[in-house]
Amino acid sequence: MGTAAFTTDLAVAAASLRNGGIVAYPTETFYGLGALATNPSAVARLGEAKLRPEGKPLPLVAADEQMAFGLWAVVPPEALLLARTFWPGPLTLVARAAPGLPGPVALEGKVAVRVPGSEQARELCRLAEGPLVSTSANPSGGPPPVDAGGLDPWLLARIDLVLDGGRTRGGLPSTVVEFGAGAPRLLRAGAVPWEAVAGALRSPLPSRGG
Numbered sequence: 001m002g003t004a005a006f007t008t009d010l011a012v013a014a015a016s017l018r019n020g021g022i023v024a025y026p027t028e029t030f031y032g033l034g035a036l037a038t039n040p041s042a043v044a045r046l047g048e049a050k051l052r053p054e055g056k057p058l059p060l061v062a063a064d065e066q067m068a069f070g071l072w073a074v075v076p077p078e079a080l081l082l083a084r085t086f087w088p089g090p091l092t093l094v095a096r097a098a099p100g101l102p103g104p105v106a107l108e109g110k111v112a113v114r115v116p117g118s119e120q121a122r123e124l125c126r127l128a129e130g131p132l133v134s135t136s137a138n139p140s141g142g143p144p145p146v147d148a149g150g151l152d153p154w155l156l157a158r159i160d161l162v163l164d165g166g167r168t169r170g171g172l173p174s175t176v177v178e179f180g181a182g183a184p185r186l187l188r189a190g191a192v193p194w195e196a197v198a199g200a201l202r203s204p205l206p207s208r209g210g
Contacts, residue, residue, distance in 0.1 A: 002157065003153070003156045003157050004024070004151075004156045004157075004159045004160055004161055004162050005160070005161050005162070006148065006161075006162045006164050007161060007162070007163060007164065008163070008164050008165070010120065010123055010124055010127055010163065011127060012161070013025060013124060013127075013128075013161055013163040014124055014127030014128040014129075016160055016161045017034065017035065017036050017042075017124070017128040017132065018036065018128055018129065020035075020036070020039055020041060020042045020045075021035070021042070021159075021160035021161055022034070022035050022042060022045055022046050022049060022158075022159040022160050022161075023035070023124075023159065023160060023161045023162070023163055024137040024148070024151055024155075024159060024161070024162045024163065025120065025121060025124055025132075025137075025162075025163040025165065026118055026120055026121065026163065026165035026166065026168050027061065027116050027117075027118045027121050027134060027168065028088075028089070028090055028116050028117030028118040028121070028168065028169065029090055029144075029168060029169065029170060029171055029172070029173055029174065029191065030136050030137070030144035030145060030146055030168055030170060030173070031136070031137040031144070031145045031146070031147070031148065031150070031151065031168065032061070032121070032132075032133075032134040032135060032136060032137055033046060033049070033050060033133065033134075033135050033136065033137040033138075033155075033159065034046075034061075034124070034132040034133050034134060035132065035133050036128060036130050036131075036132060036133075037058075037060050037071075037101065037102070037105050037130060037131045037132060037133055038100075038101070038102070038130050038131075039102075040102040040103075043058065043102045043104050043105060043133060044102075044104070046058070046133055046135075046159075047104055048158075049155060049158035049159055050135060050138075050139060050140055050155070051139050051140045052135065052140050053140065055107065056107075057104065057105065057106075057107040057108075057110075057111075057112060058104050058105045058133045058135050059092050059105075059112040059113065059114070059133070059134055059135060059174075059176075060105060060111065060112065060113040060114075060131045060132060060133060060134060061113065061114055061115070061116045061121055061122075061125060061131065061132050061134040062113055062114070062115050062122075062125055062131045062132075063115070063122045063123070063125035063126040063131075064115060064122070065083055065084075065087065065115060067115075067125065067130075067131055068083070068087075068093075068113045068114070068115055068131070069083075070098065071097065071098055071101065071111050071113050071131060072095045072096060072097065072098055072111065072113075073095075073096045073097060073098050073099070074095070074096060075095070076095055076179040076184075078179060078184050078201055079093045079095055079179050079184075081200060081201065081203060082177065082184075082197060082200055082201070083115070085200045085203075086192055086196075086197075086200070087114065087115040088115045088116055088117045088118075088122060089114070089115075089116075089117045089191075089192065090114065090116070090117060090172075090173070090174035090175065090190060090191035090192060091114055091174060091175050091177065091190075091191075091192045091197070092112050092113065092114040092174045092175065092176045092177070092188075093112070093113060093114065093176075093177055093178075093179065094110050094111070094112040094176060094177065094178040094179065094187065095110060095111070095178075095179045096109055096110055096111075097109055097110055097111040098111075105133065110178070112176060113131065114134075114174055116134070118165075118168075120163070120165045121134070124163065136173070137151055137155065138151075138152055138155065139152055139154060139155055144170075144173075146167055146168045146169070146170040147166065147167040147168065148162050148164040148165075171191060172189075172190045172191040173188070173190045173191065174188075174190050174191060174192070175188065175189060175190035175191060175192040175193075175194070175197065176188040176190065177197060184197075184201060
């Protein structure tokens with residue numbers, strides 16, 4: 001079994017993703033493991049490479065608000081407010097999925113997405129022409145790497161490419177907030193404090209055109 005190639009070229013990484021590849025790439029916190037979210041076979045390969053348990057959803061990143069909102073059946077007004085307050089940044093929002101997404105990214109009919117603070121990650125989504133899976137680039141249960149040199153050799157043997165964008169800042173993972181029938185709820189504490197989220201939710205709700 002071989003090992004993943006390394007590149008610093010975003011266009012090369014994007015081409016690999018468009019061709020169904022699995023790419024490790026930098027986000028604003030850690031290195032993520034990515035595949036095009038709309039490619040079922042690539043998403044399945046990624047889950048196998050990571051040894052991710054079945055039934056655990058794969059979160060996504062998008063280039064911008066428009067790409068992110070296209071993943072949802074309906075954009076909750078509270079989600080629009082939080083997106084415009086904290087994106088780009090480490091806040092993942094979960095809402096009802098639009099039709100047609102692979103099962104591992106739309107478990108129970110919902111999808112989790114953020115517009116990342118990393119300019120490289122946003123540009124990679126643009127060049128790959130779609131949202132990307134963004135689960136930490138480590139086998140399940142292992143420590144998330146903050147640079148390309150920290151990637152697990154076992155994982156490197158099971159992916160196609162590493163986009164080496166230098167060292168990331170590490171720290172806490174993204175905060176995850178879910179929208180459903182009731183009030184927005186915190187699924188995972190993280191880099192954006194819940195107090196800041198709750199404070200933003202007390203602001204007037206925007207309209208999509210505002």
